[in-house]
Amino acid sequence: MIHRLLAAAVALLACPLPAAATQPLDAVRALAVDWLQANRNLPGARMTAEAGPLDSRLRLADCAAPLQASLPGNRPLGARASVVVRCPVPGGWTVRVPVKVQMFANVLVTSRPLARGDGPGAADVHSEERDVASLAYGYIASLDQIGGRALARPLNAGTVLTPGMLAGRQAVRIGDAVSMEATVDGVTIRAEGVAMGAGDAGARLKVRNASSGKVLDAVVSGPGVVAVLP
Incomplete structure (x- = not known):
């Protein structure tokens, strides 16, 4: 009897247990x-x-x-x-x-070298599909996102535009045609000029009188308008 029990135990141990799923x-x-x-x-x-x-x-x-x-x-x-x-x-x-x-999406890429202070426009950039998941500093998808801002540093052609490349909003940009205003004895005199600097309202810059070529100091009053300083 004992021998039969031992044989049964050995047989049981010899059978592999089912593997867990x-x-x-x-x-x-x-x-x-x-x-x-x-x-x-x-x-x-x-x-x-x-x-x-x-x-x-x-x-x-x-x-x-x-x-x-x-x-x-x-x-x-x-x-x-x-x-x-x-x-x-x-x-x-x-x-x-x-x-x-x-993750591929269309982003804005510079079409030509751009200088610091330039305000990128449709002629300066184009749309390309890029892997935006690898763009650690973000990207700009359309010109609507720029909103009149200018570049904080120069860029080479083929550079993906990122939010960090843009400076604050600028009412006047370098090379813009501006209306120069000067008030003398209560009378406002206006002349056409060209901005030699860039900035938002309150920024001081130099402008060149389009007729005489004279360079004057001015303060930005608003988009495309500067007040000539005495």
Whole structure:
């Protein structure tokens, strides 16, 4: 009898236990990509996302509930993201999936070299599709976003315009035709001139009288208008 029990125990130990079901890692990676494309896409942009590899030694228990994904911190989406995928059951697991992101949208690019103080116009820039996820300093999509501002530094041709490249708004820019006003004994005299500087209202600059060529000191009064100083 004892021999029969021992034989049965040996036979039982010899039979391998069924392996616990595991969550396919490819399914976890695919969920991270699908969630990003559905939730963090930029309107009007074309997005591609590729999940990086997970450790092949990783063993995740098969989840009894639908997996959930998120991007912690609500940070702007960059060229690399770390998507959190979790099994939302008691004692469930959490894993971070690295994802490489490309997001293509039209941005403004300089068509020719531009000088500091220039106010970019339609003849100075053109639209190109670029990977905006890799543009860490942002970008400008249309001339409407510039709103009369000028460049804070010179730019080479082919440069993507970013908000940091623009100085404050300028009512008068270098080379603008301006109306020069001077008040003498209560009488306002007006003449045409050319701005030799740039600035918003209150800024002091020099202007050249278009008729005489004389250079005068003036203060910007408003868009295209300067007050000549005595």
